[in-house]
Amino acid sequence: MTLDLQSIGPIAFLGAGRMGGALIEGWMRAGVLDPKSLIIVDPHPSQAIAALGARLNPPSIILGEARTLLLAVKPQIWRAAAAEIAPHLAPDAVIVSIAAGVPITDIAAAFGGRRTARVMPTTAVAIGKGVASIYAPDEEAHARAHALFKPVASVVDLSQESQMHAATAVSGSAPAYLYAFIEALEAAGTRQGLSEKASRRLARATIAGASALLELSGEEPAELRRQVTSPGGTTQAALEVLMSKDGLGALMDRAVAAAVNRSKDLAG
Ligand SMILES: NC(=O)c1ccc[n+]([C@@H]2O[C@H](COP(=O)([O-])OP(=O)(O)OC[C@H]3O[C@@H](n4cnc5c(N)ncnc54)[C@H](OP(=O)(O)O)[C@@H]3O)[C@@H](O)[C@H]2O)c1
Known part of the structure; x- marks a missing residue:
């Protein structure tokens, strides 16, 4: 219908x-x-x-x-x-x-x-x-x-x-995860010598552009990641940290599980 x-x-x-x-x-x-x-x-x-x-x-x-x-x-x-x-x-x-x-x-x-x-x-x-x-x-x-x-x-x-708990964790709550990621990227930029203003503009415009590209290209995120990662280059060096065993994957698992648990608590 x-x-x-x-x-x-x-x-x-x-x-x-x-x-x-x-x-x-x-x-x-x-x-x-x-x-x-x-x-x-x-x-x-x-x-x-x-x-x-x-x-x-x-x-x-x-x-x-x-x-x-x-x-x-x-x-x-x-x-x-x-x-x-x-x-x-x-x-x-x-x-x-x-x-x-x-x-x-x-x-x-x-x-x-x-x-x-x-x-x-x-x-x-x-x-x-x-x-x-x-x-x-x-x-x-x-x-x-x-x-x-x-x-x-x-x-x-x-x-x-019951899937509403996971949907809340992956969608309802997730804009805040991305904003937290941007805050962390901006702070890391200033610690590496950028002015606050420059770091803010660079991080925000880059994330907004990357999100738009994901939406408009229809490509898988993993493919877009590969397209901007040269072997032995700067991006790969950062990804080796982010995608290590204790990196972003493990952190996201913990964050999403915490949101799911909280959602279940609130539901009583
Ligand atoms: N915000 C989000 O990102 C988001 C995302 C997904 C789901 N939700 C859900 O959306 C719902 C609303 O959240 P919200 O962020 O929009 O909250 P909100 O900004 O506080 O909006 C709720 C509105 O309801 C009014 N209200 C209070 N008592 C009322 C009554 N007896 N009858 C009619 N209206 C009354 C409130 O007025 P007063 O301010 O005067 O109390 C306020 O304007 C929540 O159940 C939340 O779980 C929110």
Whole structure:
């Protein structure tokens, strides 16, 4: 089943903060959203959200018009937020949750057994370059989650809910790994004698260019790596450190395992 954004509205947002706001921004950039079809519930909306022209914190009767509800509040408060809104939703409204670590059965139960999907997105949806891992045992909920994220993200289906932990570790949390890598590269550059300004510009522009090349060329990362590594050269000398037994591979295994464990802890 394939659906598009227009066919699943009105769409209600329960929470429109960093992630909900990023999704709306991405839709606006992509030109796929009529803000009038949005219903937003958020006690402190940003100026951009308030200026959208959506129905913002409307009377509860309006919530009954929503066909798809995006649950986008912090995991710590999702139960209270859901309890307030669930009685006002139409019986056939479909729930799409992005709340990290909250199991689908808990969400469905809190929303009176309504059909539910779980998604782990990244904030790059704001610029149409997000990633969204989707798990939904129900076909309609699965199609709605696709319709929400496809205009702004690369969508990956998970066959089991337990894979959400690994997807969170490899995608949801991973932009921070890359930013940490860039910080470390910049710091290493200054320790080798570059000015902070030069090291910053060199590291950032190089990583951005390499990421764009990976995306546009369609080549495997290992092939791109080989293309820029001459035998006995400078790159090879650095890679012998990075790709040693205790190098990046082992470090990434530990980092991803730590994120997976934390995700399992949070899920309870
Ligand atoms: N940010 C990410 O990179 C990311 C990635 C993947 C998944 N997620 C998931 O996305 C969800 C939202 O995260 P976020 O980073 O967007 O958090 P956020 O910036 O705090 O956004 C949540 C929004 O919900 C509002 N809110 C609080 N109580 C509410 C209520 N009872 N009803 C309606 N809205 C309410 C908050 O307002 P106040 O600020 O006034 O409390 C805030 O504007 C989380 O469950 C998180 O796990 C986030």
